[in-house]
Amino acid sequence: MNTEAIPKQTVLVAVGVIENGAGDIFICRRGESQHQAFKWEFPGGKVETGETVPQALARELEEEIGIRVSACAPFMRIEHDYGDKQVILDIRKVTAFEGEAHGREGQPSRWVPRAELHRYDFPAANGAIVRKLQEKK
Ligand SMILES: Nc1nc2c([nH]c(=O)n2[C@@H]2O[C@H](COP(=O)(O)OP(=O)(O)OP(=O)(O)O)[C@@H](O)[C@H]2O)c(=O)[nH]1
Numbered sequence: 001m002n003t004e005a006i007p008k009q010t011v012l013v014a015v016g017v018i019e020n021g022a023g024d025i026f027i028c029r030r031g032e033s034q035h036q037a038f039k040w041e042f043p044g045g046k047v048e049t050g051e052t053v054p055q056a057l058a059r060e061l062e063e064e065i066g067i068r069v070s071a072c073a074p075f076m077r078i079e080h081d082y083g084d085k086q087v088i089l090d091i092r093k094v095t096a097f098e099g100e101a102h103g104r105e106g107q108p109s110r111w112v113p114r115a116e117l118h119r120y121d122f123p124a125a126n127g128a129i130v131r132k133l134q135e136k137k
């Protein structure tokens with residue numbers, strides 16, 4: 001069988017950039033059984049059939065970090081091919097939320113000053129997100 005003829009799996013992912021009053025950004029560490037294991041990430045997950053990106057983001061952030069998103073705005077969109085998997089990251093800035101962000105699934109998590117974000121090991125697709133967050137405003 002010619003495996004090159006099989007279209008690579010492409011997934012649309014809703015990703016949240018969450019900032020607190022001090023200007024720090026919330027990140028989590030991916031688990032051992034996940035794609036891009038042990039890398040740090042901005043929380044989020046796959047958009048399911050019938051969902052909009054904001055709906056998926058709200059669901060994922062409630063499940064993963066226990067916050068209720070009340071407003072978000074488009075931040076950037078990134079397409080990346082990992083070889084084994086192709087992703088489209090639709091990144092949204094979470095502009096209003098309720099609750100205390102925490103690793104609700106037991107994953108390590110922390111608030112990080114923007115200027116320190118580049119010290120964390122993120123998946124390759126995330127480079128442009130980190131650079132944009134560190135641009136002078
Ligand atoms: N959530 C998230 N996913 C990212 C980021 N960067 C990045 O390349 N991805 C990729 O996006 C894809 C989907 O994200 P995900 O694994 O969080 O999706 P999910 O929560 O629905 O996962 P699950 O299937 O483990 O329950 C993964 O292949 C992951 O490697 C990021 O900053 N945050």
Ligand SMILES: [Mg+2]
Pocket residue numbers: 043044045046060064
């Ligand atoms: Mg996820």
